[in-house]
Amino acid sequence: MASSAVSKKLATTTGVALLSLSLLTSLVLLSAAIQNSERFGILFSFLLVTNCLGLLSFLILLIININRLVGQLRRRQPGARLTLRMVIIFIALSVLPMLVLYGFSLDFLNRGVDSWFDARIDLALKDALELSKNSLDLRMRGFLAQTEELADELGRGAAGGAVLNLNALRNPNSTVVSNNWEATTSDLDYLRQREGADELSLASAQGRILETSSNGTELVPTQPAAATLLQLRQGHSYIGLEPQGTEGLFVRVAVNVPGTGNSSEQKIVLALFPLSARIKSLASNVEHAYEKYHELDYLRERLKISFRMTLTLVLLSSIAVATWAAFFSARRLAAPITALAAGTLAVAEGNYTTTLPVTSNDEIGLLVSSFNAMTNRIANAHAEIESQNRYVNTLLSELSSGVLALDHNSVITTLNDSGRQILDLGDSPAVGLPLSSLTEHREHLKPFVEGIQTRRIGEAPRWQHEIQIFNREGRRILMCRGTALKFGENIDSGHVIVFDDITALAKGQRDAAWSEVARRLAHEIKNPLTPIQLSAERLRQKYLSKMAPADAETLDRLTSTIVQQVETMKSMVNTFADYARPPVINYEQIDINGLLSAVVDLYKTANPEAQFRVDLAAFLPAVSIDASRFRQVFNNLIKNALEAHPSGSPASIAISTRDFLDSAGHYVEIRLADAGAGIKSDMEGSVFEPYVTNKTRGTGLGLAIVKKIVEEHGGIVSLQNNEGVGACAIIQLPLQTLAQRQQNEIDRKAS
Amino acid sequence: MSPRSVAYILCYLLALAISPSDARDALGVQISGKVANGLYYVTAALPIVLSPEVEEAVKNGVPLQFVFDFRINRSRRYLWDEELLSVRRSCTLERHALANKYVVTDLITHRSTVAGSIAEALEMLGHLTEIPLGKAQRLITVPPLIGTARGQLNIEALPAPLRPIAYLTPSWHLKSPRLKWQVLP
Structure with missing residues (x-):
């Protein structure tokens, strides 16, 4: 994976380097082409397009890089901002000097191109051209006079229907005697050679060549132009310079042959005279220099534009390459730091096994090595802590005592399995929640939570308190021992509470x-x-x-x-x-209402003056209890109620039953209220203790036995004053099946 | 090749020779073809008009090169046209300062003609006489045969500094539409 990434990076770098080299070469060639280089001139457009494409490629590369960097910045990827800063610095360092250089180069370019053109040179070239024309004019006039003389010679002897003085055409050295009075090629050859012309033709007024003679290879003579014919028809001779391809300048002369008839029968002589090689060369040089200079002058602004365009292409290409190089260098330089930042983030997120590759031997490499050593140590320490945590958790889970740890905000940080079991939390989440959240849907834990919070607020570093809760299994007694945790000096770091269910033990x-x-x-x-x-x-x-x-x-x-x-x-x-006597309980499913009615009936009979108001709930579920022992409970309570009334006044006892459901379970409640003197305030907390009584007679064991029997059945009994007069005894019995009762009894005996 | 085939070819060439196709449009474009000596020749008169910018360039000594492209294609219904004959002729138009004339040079034959004015030079340039397209034997095929001609200024032949501007300026895009004539048997 790593090697393929390196290969990809190498390929990209090589590709970009080759592209840069190609672009540079193309720019050099373009520069040569724009200076009218013969070799590269024809490639100008191709080079221009190539350079534009190269520039476009770099721009695409830049856009990709910028887009990638923007994405990294948006994702807040480590190292992105550092890369951005470095790119900006690199670009500023490279682009600003380039722009300055570009500005000066443009100025020099304009001045340089303008310096090529000088009014004096222009004037000198024009003068040279004019001089050449004048010089040639002299010769041309000579050729004109020579041709007009030839035409006169031809026209002078024309008579009697003859159109030409054919004698003039005769070669005096010719031995051929001809009676044909038509002009022949050999005649024209003679005249052409005599006159020193390259081409001599005899044509009609309409320009049709009648006869011609030439010393060249041209088979077809040049026909006179329409303008030339028009000029001749107007009676003017024509003379002009004519460039003839690579052979240079010639002088063309066209004159009317006088006396050769009316305008339609008019004959014309066409002659092409060569110039001397020296004059041709000089004239050609002057003409060439003038044309080139004139062309350059015309192209001056276009040349500047082309140079500017080339220079701008060079600038843009340089900027593009420099910017790409800035991205490349910035990424390369920032890569270890980016990796370090990513590694640090990973460590912060808990990945302590993060290690980074050491790619260099410089300070960055040392930093990466140090980071790796640090993460290694952190990983070891973390593993050790994890091991200790597991050990502590194992210990806590194996403890029979409940362990509850709170932080300084009373948020539960630890609660072991035994604690969850004692508090009857089931699978409900507790760790990470406030302590007060334990009471949500669990009203029976309110005394526990309030008891802890009350003592946590207190300043005692250690405390011990017995807290009673009443859950579906009945009254539970929890022995809680709390210790304030202080890490450092007087810093409240939380609380740890160890609690045990000592219900069975206390009982x-x-x-x-x-x-x-x-x-x-x-x-x-x-x-x-x-x-x-x-x-x-x-x-x-x-x-x-x-x-x-x-x-x-x-x-x-x-x-x-x-x-x-x-x-x-x-x-x-x-x-x-x-x-x-140790309790021997014979559980059976008993209808509480029936048992209570039977006991009440006995007392009604024995105390006819007493008022019994019985309000028994219909459909009260049967309770698993020992009937004989609960008969004693009801006896003791009714007896107490009757005795609580002052002598002489009729007793009034209200008896009611009901069942209710709360978070701790399903219960049956029996209330027995009298209208007696009530409970004295000094006895409120100890009425169920043995030998505690406010009666002059009695053992003081009645209520103690009631409490003993009720608790043996997992219930709870309380005695409280009524709002008006008298007191009310309340018995709450959990609704358990017979099997559950028997199992609880076995567990109780075993514990 | 059988004598019958030879006779057929000869008859066909004769038919081509005696009934030259001719095309002339409202702009004065005239194109005609003929067969002679076993070759197919095209003669065209194309009116050439320069834009002011191009004319100014010529007057300032910038040589212009015009390319004339002649083709004879066989139309096919389901495939692209088959090219039977084609030829490209290039001519230059330049000013001769010393002679104060304009020279038109055929770059194939290197023959130069001299004109006293631009208009005259353009007329000379547009007159393409008996341009050989190739062997007429290639035209012995299933009609229709369509001849096309196009003339255009060769921007690539301009001086390098002028080329970018010429490419970017419409007034330098001197290109005739593809002119067609039907080559009849």
Whole structure:
């Protein structure tokens, strides 16, 4: 791939170099052609077109380069602006001197061409031409006189119907005797030779050649022109210089032969006289010089235009080549820097394995080498960090504790699998979102989020707090330990919170503690109760009959009280024993409404004065619970409600059930409200603790047992004051199938 | 070649010789052809008119070269015309300052004729007499045969500095339309 790119670049460069060379050669030839070079003159148009095409090729190349650069600039490609700057600098450095040179060259050109033409030379040439004409005029007049004399000689003897004095035509040296009185070629030859003419013809007035004699190879004599004939018809002789191809100048004379009849029968003598070789040469030189100078003078402006055009072509070609060279050089120079910029961008985008080819041994090469070393080190460091991250992530995923890391803006940066599981997030995204976003569609996480935010705002670098949430599995207790992260001096870099679901642990610990207390109490109290009861009964049995009636009555009353109280204490001890006993729950699908109605009916019977307002939801789903234990729950709550009313006033108890669905799951709720004294403010947080009661009688275990049983079923119970009078107990039980309950129970026991 | 073919050719040549085609248009263009000595000759009289710019150039000593192109083609319906005979004649017209005359020179025969004025020179230039186009035997083919003639100023023969301007200036584009005459058997 790289070698093909290099080959392509080499081919392009070679092509452009050849094109430049061709253009240069063509320009040189054009310059030669425009100076009327014999060799290249015929190629002028071809060279001009070739140069224009070459220039056009370079312009196309330039347009392609400019278009490519504009595209790179629009795409904000690395190195494009640098290339643009370098191109502008190169062009300015090359084009400005060229333009200056062009301006001066144009000026010199105009002056140079003008200097060729001088009025004195012009005048001298005109004078030379005039001199030549005058000189020739003398000779021409001589030829005219000679020809007119010949014509006179021919016409003088014409008589008696003869049109010519044929005697004059006779060659005196001829031995041929002819009786034919017609002019013959040999006669004309004689006269032509005698007169020293090159051509001698006898013609009619209409220009028809009657006889001719010539010393050349021309078979056909030159016919007189119409203008010549017209001049002769007007009685004037004709004489003129006639250039004859390569043979030079001749003098043509045409005169009428006098006395040869009327105008239609008029004969004319046509003679062509040569000039001497010397005169021909001189005249030709003068004429040639004059013509050339005159032609050049006429072409002066066109010559200037042509020179300007050639110079402009040279300038444009030079500019085009220089501009292309500027593009080429700029790209070549900027290529390593462009590659460096692209490499830097790649590194910035996270491609740390970027390496650049080192193409030179100069400073740029050193820079590229340093860049490669740097990216190599970054890649190694990044790999190490990635490895450590993977290690940490593996550790975090294997941790049973939830780990939540926040940045200084309370955005979640890390949340391990256990954390997601504890918070019941499922597959919902969390990392990268604000902590508060956890509560969206998850109302049960509100205490968790608020608890963390409250303590995060606090200044304690480390904190620990127990947070309760209530999800579809019921109440969960989360032990959260937070640590503020500070990188550098007093810079808030975030927070890391480690949290555990200690619901089972806390419950187990509490149950175990209270069970131990209850067990000890039962053990310590129950043991002496039987001897006390037996002793009291024995005292009564032994002394009641022996005592006076008044004393006997007192003894009977006292021993009865002792026995009665001992029974009460036994009952209390049994209650303690019940609380301390490990729960054995027999789950079954129970209709809460039915169970509640049965319990309420018992109390209605026993307390006819009490008002029970029962509002049970229709179609309440069955709940998987232990019916006997929940009967105890309802007993304890109704009993508490009845006892909460002041004596003498009729009790009023409102009982209602409903089911509801929220983000944590599907629940059944039981509300039991009384119109009693309500909860004292100092007891609000501890009404469900054992031995906490505001009644003068009672064990203080009623509500504790309620809470214990409800929590054993995964539910939650709360007690709050009504807005008016009295308090309301609220039980929320998750709707779980029997199988789920049993599985939860197995999990709970296992944990 | 059979005697019958020879006789046919001779009859055809004779027919060509005795019935020369002739064309003359409203501008005075006259073209005629004839067969003599086995050759086909064209005689044409083409009126040549110079634009003022060209005339000024001649008067200032710039030689002009005119090219006359004569062709005889056989028309074909589905293919381009077949060229049977063709000839190019070039003549120059230049001023002779010393003689104060204009010289017309045929560049093939190198014969010069001298005229006292440009008009006379142009008339001489336009009179092309008995230009041999080639062997008349080539014309023995299926008619129609179309003769075409065109005369034009050869810009390439102008002095180099004048050529770009001549190419770019319409007044220098002296070119006659392609004149046609029908060569009849």
